[in-house]
Amino acid sequence: MRSVRKRWTICTISILLIFYKTKEIARTEEHQETQLTGDGELSLSRSMLNSSDKIIQKSGSSIFQHSVEGWKINSSLVLEIRKNILRFLDAERDVSVVKSSFKPGDVIHYVLDRRRTLNISQDLHSLLPEVSPMKNRRFKTCAVVGNSGILLDSECGKEIDNHDFVIRCNLAPVVEFAADVGTKSDFITMNPSVVQRAFGGFRNESDREKFVHRLSMLNDSVLWIPAFMVKGGEKHVEWVNALILKNKLKVRTAYPSLRLIHAVRG
Known part of the structure; x- marks a missing residue:
């Protein structure tokens, strides 16, 4: 894994x-x-x-x-x-499946585990975007910010935030490292495993509150969740979707299309 x-x-x-x-x-x-x-x-x-x-x-x-x-x-x-x-x-088209791609109850095969299947739940379907979140969006500059720690003590935060579009990975913390990594977030990836690794698998209310607080900071950002990769992360995806709906968070969810994932594999 x-x-x-x-x-x-x-x-x-x-x-x-x-x-x-x-x-x-x-x-x-x-x-x-x-x-x-x-x-x-x-x-x-x-x-x-x-x-x-x-x-x-x-x-x-x-x-x-x-x-x-x-x-x-x-x-x-x-x-x-x-x-x-x-x-x-x-x-632009394949960055996310859209609502018209599926209906609740549809069964799809995981991309990296074709023998296993996933049922499209009502929560997941309700959070699918109507159109691609990147449709007609163009930017002159873009910053892709990783999580390795190489930016510590770099004082690059202001420079990163000055970019037109900022991509971050796996819901990395930003507030406590703002001077080095900035705070602007336009597109954030979130592997389902992050729920277990960084938020305790939502075992208690404190973990859930921490997660909700992190998402609340994203405002109108795109949260990109690879939900269709492998069996095992579906429960985490459902927990995340439920919390987004329950707390009426403004984050825009996106789920990479099967075509995009196949293209990456190939």
Whole structure:
């Protein structure tokens, strides 16, 4: 289980980092809809690449014109990465399943444990977003903050918070380390194992209150829970969902799509 969690954490950070780095290329909603109804994945990739080429050629404040202290974006490499990702993954769409994907009572197979199944509960279904939480959202800068402790005594908190979008992992504490890691949180991952490891498995009221307090600090942030990976964490997911509903927390829940998880595996 430890190796699975480690692999999933690495994959999560990698896919999010690639997603936000490549999604900076502006595109309109009309163009998105046109491409999604095109002639397949190859057509989508080629069209997006051509669209991005036009951005480079246009004068103005394209992100490809941006450079900071001698650093310059490698536009060719960005486009190549973007083209390859779009062959099998639309991160904006697949970052979360949506309410229309399932109905209460549906049975799905776990991605890493295909012999086991999960029933979609009423609580889980009620917390599914109506549309992707990242739909039409674009950012110039993004910070991905890990939990290794390397930022201790770094005084990087202000710099992190100055980014347009901040991703954090596994509900790491921030208040007591604000000077080093900042406090802004826009997208937070939460492996179900965190409930046991950091919040005592909700064995008592104190553990539950601690968890609720942590989530209450997220406000309108996206809480990203990989609920469909392996058997064993479903009870923790249900406990989390129940507490969110009971306490009417404003956090926006998201559950990575099966397509995204398969893409990460592959």
